[in-house]
Amino acid sequence: MEIMVGQNYKITSDALNIILNKRYFKKDKEGDVTTDDAFKQVGYYNNLHSALNALIEKEIKGSDAISLDELKKHVEDVKEQIFIALKSIQPIK
Structure with a gap:
């Protein structure tokens, strides 16, 4: 399984x-960002629901919002x- 969620998560x-x-x-080596990008594992979960909840939680903790509305x-x-x-997932036939 491989599901892209937005631009930054998979x-x-x-x-x-x-x-x-x-x-x-x-x-x-000089510390400049290359054109290559990759993915790092940030968490392991026993089900999809837990993984998606963790994604939301990580985004909340990493947010720079300064108000509840933001x-x-x-x-x-x-x-x-x-x-x-989730809509992009094709059903198994």
Whole structure:
């Protein structure tokens, strides 16, 4: 399984876990950002629901919102990205 959630997160899985991955940009020896980007595992979860809740929580903690209205808007945007990602999943036939 590989599901992109927005531009910065990807949900993958292995035999035992649902894995939340976050995009990062590689740097060269001089410390300059290269054009290559990759994903790092930021959490392992036993189900998709837990992984998506963790994604929302990470976004809340990393938000630079200075008011509850800004934070609410940010959370709504993240939930919309999740909704779009889940809609893209094709049913098994």
